[in-house]
Amino acid sequence: MAAAVTQESVLESVPTGLFIGGQWRESASGDRIDVHDPSTGSVLATVADATVEDGRAALDAAVAAQADWARTPPRDRGELLRSAFELISERAEQFALLMTLEMGKTLAESRGEVTYGSEFFRWFSEEAVRIGGRYATAPNGATRLLTTKQPVGPTLMITPWNFPLAMGTRKIGPAIAAGCTMVVKPATQTPLTMLALADLLREVGLPDGVLNVVTTSHTGDVMEPLIRDPRLRKLTFTGSTPVGRTLMEQAAGGILRVSMELGGNAPFLVFEDADVDKAVEGAMLAKMRNMGEACTAANRFYVHASVAEEFTSKLTQRMGALTVGRGTEQGVDVGPLVDEKSRDKVSSLVQDAVGKGARVLVGGEVPSGAGWFYPPTVIADVPPDAEMAKEEIFGPVAPVSTFTDDDEAVRLANDTEYGLVAYLFTRDVSRALLVAEALEYGMVGVNQGIVSNPAAPFGGVKSSGVGREGGFEGIDEYLETKYIGLQL
Template structure:
């Protein structure tokens, strides 16, 4: 690791942030943060205990009253200051993310821009929280509705977007007046720890944001969820874990937001601009090394253009350069860990065993780090595991379809419903297909649809609730009705 990279990692707090103070785990244990490009240890951070989780919630509860009464403009100004400071330190945040997660610096810089924008967006939403005043139909009562912060919130964030998954939750909570306990993924805690320190520098009061890192997630988090003082749970991660958390949350009837797994279809119709479709496919598939819940997981291409599309896609994928994300000229970094790489390899081997054809790639890369070759597979059966499970890697399985109805049925033939992509030049078809697809988000002739100004979220087993857009702050607000006799 270069000296500047080493000093950057060393500058990040390694403790638990509880009540405005950085401190060690109550039992002194630490967890190792690994560089997925080499397997080397980057740093050790505190490994929280059950007692630490309770202390973090204690701090959030204690700070809730004062924070809720803080003027909206003041809350918004903290977010605006944080947006500007993240932008100033963009290269440091990008480098830190690349070191602990693996994506290239180019992609990490894009995430810094995307992640920071949530703070700017919600800094502007903080002063636009409003209720309404009306007269009852019989004229006897005045009806007042007001919005109040939900209260102390537990946030569990994933490893694949270490900055943006934090800002997307923290931004609206700060704007709404909610205090927080954040549990980042143990694979990528450094970015969240750096973000928490930055927010302290921007004037966020003690106890509003508390951060606990731990490998004992279930033991530490479940008591917090079952504590009657907690009022909201928001989670981004797998559907299996999400289901378990929803069950736990039912005891206290918590407000819950779940952004869970995906199985995004990428549909290319016969009239599509193939150059544009391939470009969109590369973005939708290879963003974040394919380790994204919105990543294109299944490619359905009309039979008249499937061979041409597959050839173009394979040429683009085969030309990508793998390597450590901080090095120049690298297009694709490592997967997050050995388990992730082995999981991708299993899915590819299953498709191959069913008769699918590997057009390019198809193998893990030997040596240090958790690399897998960018892969294109054709002739994939619809019951292949990679068509029903989330790949979370640089693999593009391609199947053909004949009719519009067949494409829609194939796309909807999953329990998931997060993101989907459609390429066509027929406006009427855009309307028909968009109305028929069972997804929370649909990209038309584009491979990236996430936007801080738009509501992000899914349906079916992909979860519920929305992050970003005008809808995002509503997840952190309760409505109170007041009837007034004049």
């Protein structure tokens, strides 16, 4: 019989050092970082706090391993990913509990992330053997044109705290499949899941130096020298747009390949012919996945005036019925936000909107007691000058406004510098396609509240980033195209 999965057993199983060149080690300084439980504020564990010297050692290891790893047969790379997928699936409950402890989401949410995150390893295990090229005859007939794909090379990956497993597998999977070595810097709030994942990849036989993990509280100091190192060939980052801009400026010196999945300000459009109940169901998914702490979370709800009262009433009822509490507890629907700063930002955005005339229909008050909780909140009559109309909320708050025709809906939806994802609900297929084409977003969900899928390209336009993760397109971000001209 398998041993029970407990907080103690899960935390004891996670290495807490730096993973460099296939070895676990302490930081050069010996310093440690506290990892907190956001539902209580208490310290769960401490992890090594890497220095600039440690970061350089990690890149040294990745560079040293690159040539051999690039020569590894694609089938072997794919089989390693497949083995990792199967082992994550076997240990799903351990990974789920670990994510709940360090990030706060409910166990149901964490289990869903394990399924979603592990699927990137299965998807890219199959893509590893499908890296192709082409052979053609030049128009003059005298030359043969060959193209081949080769790994970009050593890659730096900076991952966020909100999806500790999936944001790692979404980057690591295609890099392994393509033949790239890596240095990964997970978020300081949620490093434990990445450390557990690195140990699992070591266990399934990933060669030393292919994956290196450095945890640090001095991100800028440790990462910038790596970004500016001429041996690094790619940078991929998921996080805020301001940080992404800074990283792209640093990457410009070395002309690095970059993939940036940045901020969002997703509109959620409900047209007059929509199935309102289905739209409310979609709204709950788009808003409350991960407590609203997702770049894909619906941030602005625009509802046709003729159905606004029905939609808002039903959404308010659903949001008000959710149970808030520690993610490990039975019956809890909504966990805490990741830290105090995040909770205070959400509260400030609500207060700003109310001060400018918005009405709180449910929620809207910070609860007393320990932990960084904020209740599911619905706000009506949000004015366009409210901060939450322009900023990413990143919390369980749904601001509802109205529109009167399709052109106004599209104009409101596009009135933002961001362009990651948009959602629309309508029964009219022609309207769905026309509106989807007019929306300035990299992804559009039609009559559905979740668009993320390992088999689909994930990414945005405008200030929401560059590049795509997942789908057939995801592996191309880690490959360079080489043309060979053969004179006959």
